[in-house]
Amino acid sequence: MCTAVLAANILVQFPFEPFGLADYLTYGAFTYPVTFLVNDLTNRRLGPSRTRRVVYVGFALAVLLSVAFASPRIAFASGTAFLCAQLLDVAVFDRLRRRAWWLPPLMSGFVSSAVDTVLFFSLAFAGTDLPWQNWALCDYGVKLAMIALFLGPYRMLIARMPVWQPRLNSATASL
Known part of the structure; x- marks a missing residue:
C-alpha cells in the first residue's frame, strides 16, 4: 500500500509525455490504482475493521515518506x-460484499476514485499554472480502466483465499 502511494506521489509530479499526453496525464495515474486493489483484497480477506487499520497505517507511512520524497503540498493532498x-x-465495499464477486470492487473503486481524484488534484495543484483539471479528468479515466482491468487478478486472488465472516458473539448467536 505504502509503496504504491509513495510511487504515485513521486510520479504525479512528472507529466506523461509519450503520445503527446503531457497536458493530460502524469505517471502517477498508473501506480495509484493499485491501492484500491490492495484495499479490496484486504477487505475481502480480513473484513472492514482490519482494513481500516491497514488504511490508517498506510496513511501515516505514506504521508511521512511523501514529505521526504515529494513536496509537502503533494504529501498533504495525497x-x-x-x-x-x-x-x-x-x-x-463492505456494504456490497455479499453481492456478485465483481460488484464490490467495481462500485467501491468507481466511487472512491472519484473522491480521491477531486480531493487530490484540487489540493495539490489548484492555483498553479499546471493543467491539473485535464490531469484530474484523465487520471480518473485511467483509475476506472485499471479498476476494470484489476477485476481479473482480483477474481483469481479471492478464489485462493477465504472470505471474511463476521464473528457472532453469544448474544447475537442465540437470536
Whole structure:
C-alpha cells in the first residue's frame, strides 16, 4: 500500500509525455490504482475493521515518506485524498460484499476514485499554472480502466483465499 502511494506521489509530479499526453496525464495515474486493489483484497480477506487499520497505517507511512520524497503540498493532498477515499472504499465495499464477486470492487473503486481524484488534484495543484483539471479528468479515466482491468487478478486472488465472516458473539448467536 505504502509503496504504491509513495510511487504515485513521486510520479504525479512528472507529466506523461509519450503520445503527446503531457497536458493530460502524469505517471502517477498508473501506480495509484493499485491501492484500491490492495484495499479490496484486504477487505475481502480480513473484513472492514482490519482494513481500516491497514488504511490508517498506510496513511501515516505514506504521508511521512511523501514529505521526504515529494513536496509537502503533494504529501498533504495525497494524505487527505487517500484517507477519505480509502475509508469510503472500505465502507462501500463492505456494504456490497455479499453481492456478485465483481460488484464490490467495481462500485467501491468507481466511487472512491472519484473522491480521491477531486480531493487530490484540487489540493495539490489548484492555483498553479499546471493543467491539473485535464490531469484530474484523465487520471480518473485511467483509475476506472485499471479498476476494470484489476477485476481479473482480483477474481483469481479471492478464489485462493477465504472470505471474511463476521464473528457472532453469544448474544447475537442465540437470536
